Amino acid sequence: MCDTCGCNLTPGNKHLAFKPVAKGATAVSVLKGLLAKNDDQAAHNREHFDRRGILAINLMSSPGSGKTALLEATLTTLKNEFTCAVIEGDLETENDAERIRAKGVQAHQIVTGTACHLDAHLVHDALHHMNLDGVDLLVIExxxxxxxxxxxxxxxxxxxxxxxxxxxxxxxxKYPVMFRAADAMLLTKTDLLAVLDDFDPDKAEAHLRNLANPAPVMRLSARKELGMDAWYAWLREQLAAQRARVALGQSRRPAIQSDGQKYHSTTVC
Amino acid sequence: MHELAVAQALVEQVEAVIDQHAASHDQDASSSDAWQASLIRVRIGPLAGVVPELLASAFPLAAAGSRMEHAELEFAHAPIQVRCQTCGAETEAAMNRLICGACGDWHTQVVSGDELLLESVELETSPSLTPES
Structure with missing residues (x-):
């Protein structure tokens, strides 16, 4: 968090930083990210991962689009090549963690109750319940x-x-905030394309580009093992890239955040 | 409804601002309760994924009993602006169409519109506790 060098200023908010003080009140200019506390904890988690050489991936989608099925197939293929661990987030049940454990991979279930998302503190607490020794890849579902x-x-x-x-x-x-944040978009269940006449993968990709997102788009079916090799190749590439970064003492943040940082860093200075 | 989580984070941050301000203005730490927030100005871009109206309705729940429960929450307008990496133009854009308004290329960067910022807080001392000066 930066309070001193002015890197939180954007062309859009600059005038507010120098706004005259209202009569009878004291104005305190803050210009901090609203989620600063979460972001600080996230930065701490990231340092933790980097220190251990772990690549951490946040897997997001609507319910039922095949996150856990993708993980089951992925872990079956990669578990002998890399040490993997999984954090599962759901409102209720241990079902997903049990599915991962059945593949012989360590999994911790976060039960959020009614919360609709994971945050950095929940993930941090989960990390304390896990054995991270030698882990190469941590997937947070x-x-x-x-x-x-x-x-x-x-x-x-x-x-x-x-x-x-x-x-x-x-x-x-329809969900630009989510898809703008993607470093990779996976079109899943492509084996069903044969019976669907209203999904055009090229259109999905064009909508992603309209969000100025250059992320790779991979088409696959975890159940039928179609197109999985490109996904595994991408994962191996990312794991190698993380090793290279750790060796140089560097880190990376999801694409949109590092981009935005050039203009208005709200968490790191 | 993650706006309640955002409202709670906002309350925590403003509490910290009040503490900091009170500490720098009062030698006597016990009188810090006298300061309260009257206006909280936040800037939320459409791409931040937080709906100002929902945050506004969640805020009183999060702020109840705190030193900002009577504060007005003000939202600064944050239009989406993109800078084209191909032609260099800076144009306004719609949230699901972040392409360059000049040349139509999608290789752009969002310059503003994804902010989630606490910009400023206006503080006042509650009259009953203000020492005569």
């Missing part, structure tokens, strides 16, 4: 929701957003 999870930094390095072909190809246009 967020609560199924295309709205709220997009606004809370967890300390992850990458956001991966799923869009299943049963949902409609205009979802990126």
């Amino acid at each position: 967020n609560v199924g929701n295309l709205v709220c999870p997009a606004s809370f930094d967890l300390g992850q390095h990458l956001n991966v957003t799923l869009l299943s072909v049963t949902e409609g190809d205009d979802k990126p246009a």
Whole structure:
């Protein structure tokens, strides 16, 4: 958090920083991110991951688009190559964590009760229940929701957003905050495209580009094992990139946040 | 309804601002209760994923009993502006169409419109507790 160098100022808010004080009151200029406390905790989580050389991925989508099925297939393939761990976020039940454990992979379930998203503190608490020794890849499966999870930094390095072909190809246009935050978009359940006449993968990709998002788009089916190799190749590439960053003492934040930082850093200075 | 979580974060931040301000103005820490917030100005861009109207309705719940329960919450307008990496133009954009308004390219960066900022807080001392000067 920066209170001194003025890097929170944007062309849009500059005039407010120098606004005259109203009569009878004292104006205190703050210019801090509203979620500063969450962002501080997220930065702490990220340092924690970097110190251990862990790549952390935040997996987001609407409910039922196949996050857990994707993880089951991914872990089956990669668990002998990398040490993996999973944090599951749901309003209720241990079901998803049990599905991951059945693959022989460590999983911690966060039960949020009624909360519609994970935040950095919930993830931090979860980390204290886990054995992170030697872990290469930590996947945080967020609560199924295309709205709220997009606004809370967890300390992850990458956001991966799923869009299943049963949902409609205009979802990126309807939920721009979520899809703008994606470092990769996965079109899932593509085996069903044959029986759906209203989902055009090219249109989904065009809607993503309209959000100025250059993220790769991968089309796959975890259940039928279609297109999974491109996803595994991307993951391996990201794991190698994280190792290279850690060796240089560097880190990375999800794409839109590092972009925005050039203009108005609200968390790191 | 993550706006309640955002409202709680806002209340925490404003409490910290009041504490900080009171500490720098009063040698006697016990009189810090006399300061209260009268106006809280936030800037929320459409791309921040927080709805100002919902935050406004969640705020009184989060602020109840605090030193800002009577404060007015003011929202600064934050239009979406993108800068084109191809032609360099800065144009306004719609939240699901962040392409350059001049050349139509999608290789743009959001310059403003994704802010989630506490900009300023106006503080006053409650009259009954203000020492005569």
